[in-house]
Amino acid sequence: MGAHHGPAKGLTRWLFTTNHKDIGTMYLWFSFAMFLLGGSFAMIIRAELFQPGLQIVQPEFFNQMTTMHGLVMVFGAIMPAFVGLANWMIPLMIGAPDMALPRMNNWSFWILPPTFLLLASTLLMDGGGPNFGWTFYAPLSTTYAPPSVTFFIFAVHAMGISSIMGSINIIATVVNMRAPGMTYMKMPMFVWTWLITAFLLVAVMPVLAGAVTMMLMDIHFGTSFFSAAGGGDPVLFQHVFWFFGHPEVYIIILPAFGVVSEVIPTFSRKPLFGYDSMVYATSSIAFLSFIVWAHHMYTVGMPIAGELFFMYATMLIAVPTAAKVFNWVTTMFKGSITLETPMLFAIAKVFLFTVGGFSGLMLAIAPADFQYHDSYFVVAHFHYTMVAGAIFALSSAVYYWIPKWTGKMYNETMGKTHFWISFIGFNLTFFPQHFVGLAGMPRRIPDYNLMFADFNMMSSIGAFIYGSSQLLFLFNIVRTITHGKPVTDAKVWEGGTTLEWTVPTPAPYHTFTTPPEVK
Amino acid sequence: MTQTTDKNIAKLSIKLLGLVVVMFAFAMWVMPPLYNALCEVLGINGKTGQQYTVVDSQIDTNRTVKVQFVAQNNEAMPWKFAPNTSQVEVHPGESAHVTYYAKNTQDRYMVSQAIPSIVPSRAAEYFHKTECFCFNQQPLAAGADADLALQFIVDRDLPEDIHVITLSYTIFDVTEMAAKQDSVAAASK
Numbered sequence: 241m242g243a244h245h246g247p248a249k250g251l252t253r254w255l256f257t258t259n260h261k262d263i264g265t266m267y268l269w270f271s272f273a274m275f276l277l278g279g280s281f282a283m284i285i286r287a288e289l290f291q292p293g294l295q296i297v298q299p300e301f302f303n304q305m306t307t308m309h310g311l312v313m314v315f316g317a318i319m320p321a322f323v324g325l326a327n328w329m330i331p332l333m334i335g336a337p338d339m340a341l342p343r344m345n346n347w348s349f350w351i352l353p354p355t356f357l358l359l360a361s362t363l364l365m366d367g368g369g370p371n372f373g374w375t376f377y378a379p380l381s382t383t384y385a386p387p388s389v390t391f392f393i394f395a396v397h398a399m400g401i402s403s404i405m406g407s408i409n410i411i412a413t414v415v416n417m418r419a420p421g422m423t424y425m426k427m428p429m430f431v432w433t434w435l436i437t438a439f440l441l442v443a444v445m446p447v448l449a450g451a452v453t454m455m456l457m458d459i460h461f462g463t464s465f466f467s468a469a470g471g472g473d474p475v476l477f478q479h480v481f482w483f484f485g486h487p488e489v490y491i492i493i494l495p496a497f498g499v500v501s502e503v504i505p506t507f508s509r510k511p512l513f514g515y516d517s518m519v520y521a522t523s524s525i526a527f528l529s530f531i532v533w534a535h536h537m538y539t540v541g542m543p544i545a546g547e548l549f550f551m552y553a554t555m556l557i558a559v560p561t562a563a564k565v566f567n568w569v570t571t572m573f574k575g576s577i578t579l580e581t582p583m584l585f586a587i588a589k590v591f592l593f594t595v596g597g598f599s600g601l602m603l604a605i606a607p608a609d610f611q612y613h614d615s616y617f618v619v620a621h622f623h624y625t626m627v628a629g630a631i632f633a634l635s636s637a638v639y640y641w642i643p644k645w646t647g648k649m650y651n652e653t654m655g656k657t658h659f660w661i662s663f664i665g666f667n668l669t670f671f672p673q674h675f676v677g678l679a680g681m682p683r684r685i686p687d688y689n690l691m692f693a694d695f696n697m698m699s700s701i702g703a704f705i706y707g708s709s710q711l712l713f714l715f716n717i718v719r720t721i722t723h724g725k726p727v728t729d730a731k732v733w734e735g736g737t738t739l740e741w742t743v744p745t746p747a748p749y750h751t752f753t754t755p756p757e758v759k
Numbered sequence: 760m761t762q763t764t765d766k767n768i769a770k771l772s773i774k775l776l777g778l779v780v781v782m783f784a785f786a787m788w789v790m791p792p793l794y795n796a797l798c799e800v801l802g803i804n805g806k807t808g809q810q811y812t813v814v815d816s817q818i819d820t821n822r823t824v825k826v827q828f829v830a831q832n833n834e835a836m837p838w839k840f841a842p843n844t845s846q847v848e849v850h851p852g853e854s855a856h857v858t859y860y861a862k863n864t865q866d867r868y869m870v871s872q873a874i875p876s877i878v879p880s881r882a883a884e885y886f887h888k889t890e891c892f893c894f895n896q897q898p899l900a901a902g903a904d905a906d907l908a909l910q911f912i913v914d915r916d917l918p919e920d921i922h923v924i925t926l927s928y929t930i931f932d933v934t935e936m937a938a939k940q941d942s943v944a945a946a947s948k
């Protein structure tokens with residue numbers, strides 16, 4: 241195997257590639273496609289909710305849309321996008337020639353497209369696609385599920401296998417392939433957050449697999465894990481699901497923390513404030529995420545001691561999270577800040593994620609949550625954390641690293657326009673949902689009380705604005721690749737200090753075949 | 760890449776794969792029994808225990824406890840189902856016997872399963888059933904009816920402040936489930 245050959249030609253390059261950059265690129269494009277697919281489901285939802293009454297779709301189809309929107313966005317868009325970033329950037333940031341298990345890497349990607357094709361095809365099956373919500377609570381997802389649920393279960397298994405292989409690869413890479421001198425406490429923050437995320441994934445994806453396997457057995461093999469009639473308990477499903485589900489939300493947010501921890505120092509021209517405390521905060525968030533799951537289940541009838549335990553444990557998570565926000569703000573304090581597009585997205589992420597953290601704290605208060613639970617307030621909360629928290633960070637990452645990936649500079653005006661439209665559209669969509677939620681509008685319904693009409697119309701308009709701004713994003717990316725102004729400086733951003741800014745721009749097909757020396 | 764790095768990668772990957780297997784097993788075979796055990800030990804789900812064998816038969820005649828009986832049909836269950844006695848008064852330690860009435864209103868063979876639940880749930884661990892139709896599935900031929908027996912003892916250690924216990928049964932249609940269990944059992948023979 242000659243170390244200096246370029247990429248193979250044609251389609252087989254992508255099919256058989258084991259190159260971390262190729263695989264990263266495929267992950268990123270795939271996740272963007274899923275982002276548009278999930279986004280188009282969201283547009284259908286918001287179009288139906290534009291006015292009270294049923295206008296465009298039937299309730300049955302509406303339920304399939306909310307379910308598929310959630311599934312595609314979480315498992316198809318956000319997670320693979322971060323895995324794509326990990327593939328591209330982790331070897332470059334730790335001075336490794338590639339990922340530790342390049343062949344498995346190819347597999348973990350190529351499982352995904354057929355899986356999501358299968359999942360999407362359930363919409364055309366008899367009885368329709370999954371309609372039980374992205375949290376697929378039993379018995380809705382077992383006794384009352386459409387026949388396509390079996391394909392859904394298979395798809396979840398396949399996604400899980402892909403994620404687990406990807407995570408094992410990331411851990412193996414970070415642990416074994418760091419350049420000489422790159423101690424753990426010198427690793428870029430993005431690498432740290434991914435290392436911890438990968439451990440979370442390895443620990444909880446099998447639990448998700450367990451949950452769907454039990455569903456499968458209940459549906460087809462006469463067991464009663466979740467069926468009261470056979471001595472099981474539907475509440476057990478919720479425990480198993482959220483034991484996976486809460487760590488899952490941190491799986492989504494930790495790599496986003498990593499991204500802004502790279503971007504903010506670069507554009508503040510100051511090192512990250514409190515690096516060590518960032519590492520400890522991330523680790524404690526990961527640890528605590530295993531003992532708070534039942535804050536999603538305050539209303540199932542837990543004993544009071546349970547309610548109290550999960551309430552205090554949940555509030556405890558806000559402490560390390562706040563420490564991180566403090567560190568980002570302090571990094572910016574007295575820095576020489578410039579506001580290029582990646583920095584705009586990063587600052588907005590910190591600010592809006594904090595809003596989501598606050599609504600999270602409100603939801604954490606068990607007695608108050610009896611009112612907020614299953615209302616639009618929860619929808620507002622998790623879109624502030626997942627869209628502003630994770631997707632804004634992803635946009636930031638793409639603008640930040642695309643010159644290194646392609647050797648071309650994106651159009652700054654278009655980038656900033658994308659940012660401001662996204663920012664306004666996002667807040668217009670989700671801020672009013674706090675109010676309708678507090679006033680009692682339930683989530684996952686196709687029709688609603690007249691008193692919620694105005695805020696819902698605002699939400700829908702905001703959603704169309706946010707949605708269309710993503711097309712501008714796509715255009716800007718394509719335009720950068722085809723017509724972008726060439727960049728040749730290794731150090732694209734003058735404030736960049738991590739190893740990826742020491743390799744030529746665009747990053748050659750093979751980098752760090754001889755490891756760099758880290759002082 | 761050096762040989763030792765390759766070896767380390769392989770070793771670490773196998774360990775991580777082990778963790779994956781352990782976590783899957785945890786979800787499938789540890790969490791469900793653990794959940795049931797916790798509910799039973801802490802007496803939290805309002806679930807009553809399995810068949811009880813009497814250990815001593817002393818009766819505490821100083822106290823009387825009211826036990827109320829409630830019946831519910833799961834939404835998909837067309838049977839007629841109701842307690843024959845809606846309420847009895849018992850002394851702790853005393854054995855009592857009541858019946859529920861069930862009628863299969865359909866013109867086909869059906870199998871039912873009754874699931875008990877107790878309020879207040881704190882009382883669940885002090886409510887002992889020596890005989891109960893809920894221990895087994897109850898089949899009824901088309902149009903047939905039956906009186907279903909329940910025999911119980913309220914424990915003498917029942918907390919002083921509990922004076923009323925409500926026992927509710929929800930009856931489920933398990934005809935299909937029973938058929939499936941039979942065919943799975945037959946297939947595995």
Ligand code: HEM
Pocket residue numbers: 375489490492493535536554555557558561596597598599600601603604605609612613614618621622625626629630
């Ligand atoms: C300060 C940190 C946070 C706290 C205290 C918190 C608390 C909560 C609570 C108590 C709920 C349950 C509300 C209910 O159903 O009644 C909830 C729901 C949710 N949270 Fe958070 N959260 C935090 C951060 C996050 C983050 C970082 C994410 C993801 C990136 C996230 C995603 C979600 C999601 C997706 C749900 C709703 C799940 C569903 O029912 O569909 N949260 N949060």
Ligand SMILES: [Cu+2]
Pocket residue numbers: 485486489532533535536
């Ligand atoms: Cu949670």
